[in-house]
Amino acid sequence: MNLEKEVVGIYISGHPLDSFRFEMESFCNTSCNQLGELETMLGRDIKMGGIVSAVEHRTTKTGKPFGKFTLEDYTGNYSFVLFSEDYLKYKTYMALGWFLFIEGTIVKNSWGQQNVEIKIRNIDLLNELGLKRTKGVQLRVNASDITKDLIGKIEDVCSEFTGSTPLYFKLRDEHENIYLEMLSRRFRVNPINDMVKKMKKMPEVEVEVMF
Numbered sequence: 001m002n003l004e005k006e007v008v009g010i011y012i013s014g015h016p017l018d019s020f021r022f023e024m025e026s027f028c029n030t031s032c033n034q035l036g037e038l039e040t041m042l043g044r045d046i047k048m049g050g051i052v053s054a055v056e057h058r059t060t061k062t063g064k065p066f067g068k069f070t071l072e073d074y075t076g077n078y079s080f081v082l083f084s085e086d087y088l089k090y091k092t093y094m095a096l097g098w099f100l101f102i103e104g105t106i107v108k109n110s111w112g113q114q115n116v117e118i119k120i121r122n123i124d125l126l127n128e129l130g131l132k133r134t135k136g137v138q139l140r141v142n143a144s145d146i147t148k149d150l151i152g153k154i155e156d157v158c159s160e161f162t163g164s165t166p167l168y169f170k171l172r173d174e175h176e177n178i179y180l181e182m183l184s185r186r187f188r189v190n191p192i193n194d195m196v197k198k199m200k201k202m203p204e205v206e207v208e209v210m211f
Contacts, residue, residue, distance in 0.1 A: 015074060016051050016099070017049070017050065017051060017073060017074060017099070019193055019194075020049065020099055020126045020127065020193055021193055021197075022130065022191075022192065022193040022196045022197070022209075023049060023101065023126050023127075023129045023130060023193065024049050024073070024074075024126075026130075026209050026211075027047055027049070027101060027129055027133060027211075028047050028048050028049050028101075029045075029046065029047045029048075030044075030046040030047060030048045031048065031073055031074070031075040031076075032048070032050065032071065032072065032073050032075050032076040032077050032078040033075035033076045034075075035078045035118070038106050038116040038117070038118070039116050041106045042106055042107070042108070042116060043105070043106060043107070044105070044106050045103070045104075045105050046102075046103070046104055046105070046106065046118065047101070047102070047103050048071070048073065048101075048102050049073065049099070049100065049101045049102070049126050049129075050071040050072050050073035050077075050099070050100065050102075051071070051072050051073075051097065051098070051099050051100075052069055052070065052071060052072075052093075052094065052095060052096055052097060052098045052099075052100060053070050053071070053072040053077060053096070054068075054069065054070035054079070054096070055067070055068070055069045055070075055094045055095065055096055056068040056069070057091070057094070064083070064084065065087060065088075065091075066081065066082060066083045066084075066087050067081070067082050067087050067091055067094055068080065068081045068082070069082075069094045071100060071102065080102075080118065080120065082094075082120070086120060090120065090123050093123045093125075098125070099125065099126035099127060100123055100124070100125065100126060101123070101124045101125070101126045101129050102120060102122075102123050103120070103121055103122040103123075104118045104119050104120040104121055104122075105118070105119050105121065106118055106119075107119045127192075130165075130190075130191040130192050130193075130209075131163070131164075131165070131190065131191070131192075133211060134165050134191040134209055134210065134211065135165075135166070135210045135211060136165060136166040136167070136168055136209075136210035137165060137166070137167050137168065137189055137191050137196075137207065137208070137209055137210065138167075138168040138169070138170055138207070138208045138209075138210060139154065139167070139168070139169050139170070139199065139205050139206070139207060140169075140170045140172065140205070140206035140207075140208065141169065141170070141171055141172075141204055141205055141206075142171075142172055142173075142174060142204065143171050143172065143173045144173075144174075145204035146171070146204075150202065150204055150205075153202055154199075154202070154205070155187075157195060157198045157199055158184075158187040158189055159187075160195075160198075161189050161190045161191075161192065161194070161195035161198075162187070162188065162189065162190065163188055163189050163190030163191070164188050164190075165188055165189050165190065165191050166183060166184070166188060167183070167184040167187045167188060167189050168181060168182065168183055168184065168210070169181070169182045169183075169184065170182075191209060196209070
């Protein structure tokens, strides 16, 4: 896919972020194309994910190191410039092809012309986000849809993506308006994109990620 982008300027067979669609949809509240006019977003907390598509490590005229990296998502790209302590703190994340989740606040900087910028307060690897932030996964099923075959399919996915995140079930009887919530004592899961995709392929099952 990187070769496709380099040769023709677009991804043809898919987008690198397709493997992290669950994380992008669950944890992000901002996309790159929304950052064109930061002044209108002053004070807003942003959470965004993407792939690092360009990196520069440089030095100022006074000999201080700084860096610039570009984050690309489905909608476009945005470049971040890091100085001083921020650069030293986050420079290990500035690597081409890495998938990042960035949290920050849009503020006015305190020097020079007091331009509006994104002040980064945390960076995580996108592929570790589900494990770090998900408190539980809940499967919602109508009581009338429960069959031996469906239970077997759910067990197969849980066995394939075993992990440390609690798994909950919410059974509902729409005719009697009764809801029953249960914690699985047998399974704990790894809440990653592939697991959520396989659960959602079962039309009888609704998946909710708990934060």
